[in-house]
Amino acid sequence: MQKVIILGITGSVGATALRILNNDPEKFYLTGFSYHSNFKQAQDIARIWKPLAVSCTNPHIQAEEIEYWKKEGILFFERMEELLSIEYDAVLVAVVGSIGALATKTAADQGKRILLANKESLVMAGSIIMESVAKNSATLVPVDSEHSSLFRLLHNSRAIDSRSIKKLILTASGGPFRTHTPEEIMQTRKEDVLKHPTWNMGQKITVDSASMVNKALELMEASHLFGMDYNHLDAVIHSKSLVHAILQYNDGSHSFHVSHPDMVYPVAHALYYPHAAPEILPSVALGDYEQISFERIDPKKYPAFFIGKEAGARGGIFPSIFNAANEKAVSLFLEDKIRFQQIPAAIEHALNKIPDQPASSLEDFMEIDQMARDIVSEYFKGKYA
Ligand SMILES: NC(=O)c1ccc[n+]([C@@H]2O[C@H](COP(=O)([O-])OP(=O)(O)OC[C@H]3O[C@@H](n4cnc5c(N)ncnc54)[C@H](OP(=O)(O)O)[C@@H]3O)[C@@H](O)[C@H]2O)c1
Structure with missing residues (x-):
């Protein structure tokens, strides 16, 4: 029996993973999962799988929601990476965005089996995560189809x-x-x-x-x-x-x-x-x-x-800037604030604006990530469609 944690269970990759677990309940036990906004779906999943712990990453979570998990006797964590303190064999990182990097790094530090759908983790902090995978004999199995x-x-x-x-x-x-x-x-x-x-x-x-x-x-x-x-x-x-x-x-x-x-x-x-x-x-x-x-x-x-x-190809901080600027521009696009065609220029602007600098820790890369997001917000200020 494999104890599996799924981060981002309410998403498209999370749903695919659940289909596989549902087909083979003798082989897998869903010991923990994270969701962000889809409380109802998380409740339905928990009723079937009775996990040990859950995490909701939404900072605006309602108190009743946390109370619900406590009443159900399920451990509740506000941060995804804290969920990785429970006993497990493999974690599927299927959240969207660079927010996944800290959890991926935590699992690598623990020497665990990481099933990685969240490509942004490696884009943002690939050198640090791969170093930890090697040092701690973790196993990294890619989930991106290519x-x-x-x-x-x-x-x-x-x-x-x-x-x-x-x-x-x-x-x-x-x-x-x-x-x-x-x-x-x-x-x-x-x-x-x-x-x-x-x-x-x-x-x-x-x-x-x-x-x-x-x-x-x-x-x-x-x-x-x-x-x-x-x-x-x-x-x-x-x-x-x-x-x-x-x-x-x-x-x-x-x-x-x-x-x-x-x-x-x-x-x-x-x-x-x-x-x-x-x-x-x-x-x-x-x-x-x-x-x-x-x-x-x-x-x-x-x-x-x-x-x-x-x-x-430039490497260093530039993949991280590219990713964060895109994430910010795409979220503005999905909120109907900018047009699709404006995304490349916003990314290019952030890449030109941030000077090359050394980054050797996850915190350094997170700072660069935030800087790129702020530059894109500033770029579009007063220019929303
Ligand atoms: N979909 C694919 O076919 C596919 C293929 C290859 C790689 N990937 C990669 O897999 C990852 C997930 O993709 P997806 O298509 O499954 O995404 P998705 O359907 O949008 O699901 C995203 C998941 O992340 C959660 N989430 C949203 N915002 C979050 C935040 N700020 N903090 C923590 N969790 C958050 C969502 O929770 P709620 O739903 O509860 O809000 C949901 O569970 C991405 O990195 C993507 O590039 C996806």
Whole structure:
């Protein structure tokens, strides 16, 4: 029986993980979870799983809500990382945003098994988290579909020779605007941005997929997870989202990792790791392989991807600035305060405004993160649409 904690259980990845746990209650026990605003859903989950502890990260939580957990005999923590003081085997970090970094670092310091969906953790403080993973013999299993695919491809190819690998290539669907012209993208509305053609995800990552900020964040995540520099990392558009990652070898050949675009595959892989997950969804029918094609990423349509790629290659504090500026701009967009097209300029502004400086602790990176958010707020002050 695996004791699992899920941070961000009320989200899209959290829901997928619960589906897997519900299918195998002999194997998994949900010992704790966090939610932010969805109290009703959290209550429903707790009634079924009877966890030992929960955490609500919303600072404006009502006193009655805390009282409810106490009455139910469930330990309550205000901070997600405090939840990691209970006994557990694995934690799935599936909250959205750089807020996840502290919990990821805490689990790494404890030498635990971390199932990481929250890419922002590694984007913000990848060097510190990876150092702690190595020092404390923690296990980090990626849940982002592309990284899960690379993890599996690399595992298989280790049997051959890892020096034979030339590039790790991530695929991107291209989002809802792949077939639009740059002029059409300028006219886009919020409902168009939130209509992802292949993946069903939370709002923030859906916006990031439309701008391709998500792919830039994923390159940053991959560079930490797999210890690769930007000469050995690439991304390409593959609109059907069947191939999630590609290994390019020095001998000119490639390996693809293929599955339907459903998060159940990477989440199940991580939950069962190092054992094989049971059959959950059917394989892609070989007849569907004719749909597989690739395109280059157009800088005119996806400027934010290239801004992010450059920030990632610079390293240091720049990935953190890129991420935090984007998080702030996306939340303003979701609140209908700015337009989608204003996001890249806001990110670029924050990157230009903050001078390079050393950062060697999580606190340093959190300070940079806050600085970038404040700069974006200031940038839009008085300019809201
Ligand atoms: N969705 C996907 O298919 C997918 C794929 C790959 C990677 N990811 C990554 O997985 C993470 C989660 O994505 P998602 O799509 O599942 O997001 P989501 O559906 O928006 O869910 C986010 C979760 O985080 C909680 N949350 C929101 N604000 C929070 C805060 N300030 N502090 C702590 N918790 C907060 C939410 O709680 P409430 O709902 O209770 O407010 C919810 O449980 C992201 O880092 C994303 O990039 C997602």
